Amino acid sequence: MRLILLGPPGAGKGTQSARLEKKFGIPQLSTGDMLRAAVKAGTPVGLKAKAVMESGGLVSDEIVVGIIADRIGEADCAKGFILDGFPRTVAQAKALDAMLKQKGMKLDAVVELVVDEKALVARMENRVKETLAAGGAVRADDNPEAFAKRLTQYREQTAPVSDYYKSVGELRTVDGMAAIDDVTAQLDKVLAK
Template sequence: MFTSALRQGFRRVANNTTTAQRGFATVGAKVAKSDNARKALVAGAGLTLAVAALQQREDNKTQNLFGNKKAVKAVEDKFGTYWPRNIMILFGPPGAGKGTHGPKIEDMLGIPQLSTGDMLRAAVSAGTEVGKKAEAIMKAGGLVSDDIVIGIIRDRIQEEDCKFGFILDGFPRTLAQAKALDKMLADEGACVTKVVELEVPDSVLEERITGRWIHKSSGRSYHVKYAPPKSMKLDASLKPIPETMTDDATGEPLMQRKDDTAAALTKRLQSYHGETVPILAHYKPNGVVRAVNANQGMDGVWGEILASLQRKA
């Protein structure tokens, strides 16, 4: 009965805003009254996405969306009670494809991918209390503590785009950080709902890493063999000419990271395996860890990622 009402609401969204108001009012009533609301809401996971899409279509004029912004929030809050925030951690060794598939996951789920480095720089730039502490430590040549990083994450996930969840990339790196993250999320009434690990044999990663080029501002990743930019030209020795390596979307120059070398990769892999295995073991009892074979074509990897992201009722 609930699912039928939800589908009816979706059809009305496609027609016009006025009828969408009645459709989602029906859904809200079912949410409030159903004795089996949890299972019903599992079937109706698209509600928040439909609301968000309609808000965008109406130029984010939420005050006019259904005529009552408070009513919309009430339905969203009720939905969130039974369908917790989608909090995902993306793991993978250097060259596994996080830079390729992370943005696709972000677009599909409609939640932001958060990098600790980006969050740290943003907090320092914004002059937040935690950002000031981090800046002082970095200026003194020290390492930012786990407590400060957790504080930066706590501040960031209060922002509107994290309302329905977020993806962590590059954190946690240690078991201690994972436990600190769990505690912080528990204080927020949330928890990690999915851990996805992109698996690639170490022997395959060297070719991937040494041929990788990055668009710094967006994080888009290219490879001279597997995913070259459209602009790439080769010299007489069949190596890419640096001046021709530009981003497909913006035309801006691409770069190679200083640690994208065979020698650096060996050390990075030792560190990754030593740190990641205990974290995966920490989350496995919760039933949230999914391994993806990333040593295959991009379509195959993406198919496994999609399967790993499906919730279980």
Template sequence: MRIVLLGPPGAGKGTQATRIVDEVRVPHLSTGDMLRAAALADTEFGSEVRQTMASGQLVSDQVIVAAVMERISLPDARRGFVLDGFPRTMSQAVTFDDHLDRQGMTLDHVIELRADEEILLDRIMTRAQQARETGSAARADDNRDTLKVRLDAYNELTAPLIEYYRERSLLRSIDGLQAVDDVTADLLKVIGSGSSVA
């Protein structure tokens, strides 16, 4: 089962991805982890990733797609995967789909976790406050200004993918602001039935 999770930062994609993989027994793929692993590899591709990361530049869409394709070719991803945070741009989505087509593969589900931005901002502020109160380390990006920048980037670069996947009849949409267990239940219904619960 090949699944992509879409949604703004703070919508709970990482949390839900972890829960989905426990249920469907496929790996949760993180592009950050993939790029770090590629950079450690003694390959031409690894060298390219290392040089790009060392220069402080953003890794190109082509490199990110190549890292994803290399990762999903491994045996543990043969039955499928859950991608969270990829694709991030239209270019990545189109290139990824082209690669999948050439491999005779398709995505089974693209699931959007819908979330109101003001509620997300409040949720992040609450999370940061709770971390301070319990003495836990707050995430560096758990502040209103940083999240606003991330939300603006999401709206500009990633949100257009919602319509792209809708036109391909792949998109399903659920309320990402429900209780965590309710979001998980709705995700599993979508995966099991192939239809939206929204």
């Protein structure tokens, strides 16, 4: 199962990815984690990324897709993978499609968790309260102002990715505002098709 999960921050992608990992025995791939691992391992693509990051630049789509290409070639991805947080732009989606085609692979599904943005802010505020009550550490960007910026950035840069996958007939949607178990059930149904 090769899968992309789309949705704004706080939509529940991480929660659902963890459940899908367990169900299908496939890894959830975070581009940030992959980037750090490639840099640490000193792979050719990792060395390129390190040079860009040390100069203060943003890692190019070409480098990120190269890191994903290396990562999905590893043994734990033999049965598939979940991409969460990538692609973030239409250009990245097209580059990913081209790379997968080159490897003789294709995506099994692109699923968007559709949510109400106002409800997401309330969800984020509740998550902060629960985390603090449990004695946990709160993410620096889990405050209303930073969260609003993340939502705006998502809307401007990443939301068009959904339109791209819709235009090529690959987008499936689930109601991300439902209870967690209900979202999981919807995902199971959508992925069974």
